[in-house]
Amino acid sequence: MSEAQELEQLRNSIDSIDRQIQELINQRARCAQQVAEVKQKYAQPGEVVVFYRPEREAQVLRNVMARNEGPLTNEGMARLFREIMSQCLALEEPLNVAFLGPEGTFTQQAAVKHFGHAVHCHSQVSIADVFREVESGAANFGVVPIENSTEGVVTHTLDSFFDSGLRICGEVSLRIHHHLMVKDKDATVERIFSHAQSLGQCRRWLDKHYPNVERVAVSSNAEAARRASLEPGAAAIAGEVAADLYEMHILNTNIEDRPDNTTRFLIIGKLETLPSGDDKTSIMVSSRNQPGALYQVLEPFHKAGVSLTRIETRPARTGTWNYAFFIDFEGHAADAVIAPVLQGLQDQVADYKLLGSYPKAVL
């Protein structure tokens, strides 16, 4: 057989497989539509039917990864299924998702990573606006940054939970790569725009390569790229999406000081997420200002063998020098081990709020 004949044979096989995959995907989509019909049939009068089930989606993706035999990577295969589920869900219910914008931010990237491309994403100018959009019902869910592995917690997001009744319904973890970009690659860089967090994540690189160039903190990386696209002599530190959006020329790639630089985002909404089998819970407690207060809060977790993944302390809104603790731990609030710990805690602390139980990030 000649090269052309061998290739033709393989391409014929691919065409035939594609036809089968397409038919199966549509079969799957019809099943998802039927799920919606069944849910509606059994709904009580006036009940708001929930089509999006984050715990089920996490399970589907985990199953895909567990049974994957390659040659595609587990993550690559899961991303394909992420998109298939996104399209299937859109047939049942097109979701509206508010994210901390503008267009081109890492938060937008996180929203797409979590929900796939078939949702409607709406850019918001502040974290408070994302909360408001979801609280008012204008958006089904919101996406906000919560912590970065280099720069730490996003205090604004944590503090928003003091006054909000919204639940955490999911988390997204995103590797953050920063690039230095300019409009005109021959111009001298006199000013570098970026978000304060990103300037922090690239501090050492900037000290080495641009020690005497002014660094200007702006409201987002995408805004930095936009400004730098308009001002001669200006550069921006931002991600690839922002570079594409504003047609910037990338001078240096991956300039973050730490190669494992990762940001975690939260999905916020009104939904109570059921156990998925591998979950996390976030709570907020503020204890009476007395010796051993934090110890008393943490001891029940230790006794029950619950693994804590994060604790943040923030000034509480009540009285000076009172503190609120934001605690993340492994497990779901409904788990037999966790439920009594949380019940005991509520009796003991001055203030307690369950922020949500949600599936651990899969992708």
Ligand SMILES: C=C(O[C@@H]1C=C(C(=O)O)C=C[C@H]1O)C(=O)O
């Ligand atoms: C099909 C369902 O609804 C949605 C679509 C899913 C899918 O395409 O697999 C999974 C969970 C839900 O977000 C369901 O509840 O099972």
